[in-house]
Amino acid sequence: MSVLYYLDSSVWVKRYFSEPGSAWVQRFFAREAPLACNALGYVEVAAALARRTKVDVSLSPLKDQLRTEWNQMLQVDLTSSVYERALILAWEQKLRGGDALHLSSARQLKDEAEQRSVDFIMLSSDAELVRASKRLGITVINPAELT
Numbered sequence: 001m002s003v004l005y006y007l008d009s010s011v012w013v014k015r016y017f018s019e020p021g022s023a024w025v026q027r028f029f030a031r032e033a034p035l036a037c038n039a040l041g042y043v044e045v046a047a048a049l050a051r052r053t054k055v056d057v058s059l060s061p062l063k064d065q066l067r068t069e070w071n072q073m074l075q076v077d078l079t080s081s082v083y084e085r086a087l088i089l090a091w092e093q094k095l096r097g098g099d100a101l102h103l104s105s106a107r108q109l110k111d112e113a114e115q116r117s118v119d120f121i122m123l124s125s126d127a128e129l130v131r132a133s134k135r136l137g138i139t140v141i142n143p144a145e146l147t
Contacts, residue, residue: 004074004113006036006106007123008099009044011143014125015069016049016062021125021143028123028143029069036074038082038105040098042066076105093132103132110138 014025049062076082078101086104089095095103106122113120124130125144133140 002034003119003121004034004036004109005121005123006076006102006109007041008037008102008106008126008129009041009048010125010129011123012037012041012045012069013048014143016045016066017052019125019144021146024143024146034074035072036076036105036109037070038076038078038101040078040101040105042070044098074109076109078105082108089132093135095128095132099126099129099132103129103136103138106133106138107136 011021011025013019014022015029046063046066049059049066053059053062082101082104085107086097086100089103089107090097090100093100093103102124106120110120110122120139122133122138122140123143124133124140125142130140130142
């Protein structure tokens with residue numbers, strides 16, 4: 001059975017900065033497993049690159065790499081139903097807005113994967129998002145906890 005992975009920006013950014021779990025993320029990307037994210041994650045990683053990259057470093061290669069990775073992913077649309085579920089999750093799980101949108105996207109994708117008999121795993125290093133995902137029955141891997 002195949003596995004589809006949803007990653008949030010807390011994991012994706014580990015491709016670009018040395019953080020706990022970065023080595024695991026580099027190895028994971030090398031596997032070329034099917035990955036998904038929503039546009040919010042793409043923007044969050046772009047913003048992190050812009051803000052955390054030294055002034056004298058050209059962002060062009062980073063932008064190109066990020067765009068290539070984004071184009072290779074299954075892009076979860078931020079539809080009205082994703083927003084509606086995110087609002088409910090924000091209230092119920094007491095999540096920040098971005099985390100609620102990631103969890104709503106992941107939940108939608110998990111439901112679709114199950115209909116096609118595909119396993120689903122979320123990748124996140126955000127402690128609140130990990131806890132909320134597990135409460136909803138989503139399998140989560142936190143690369144920051146792995147060696």
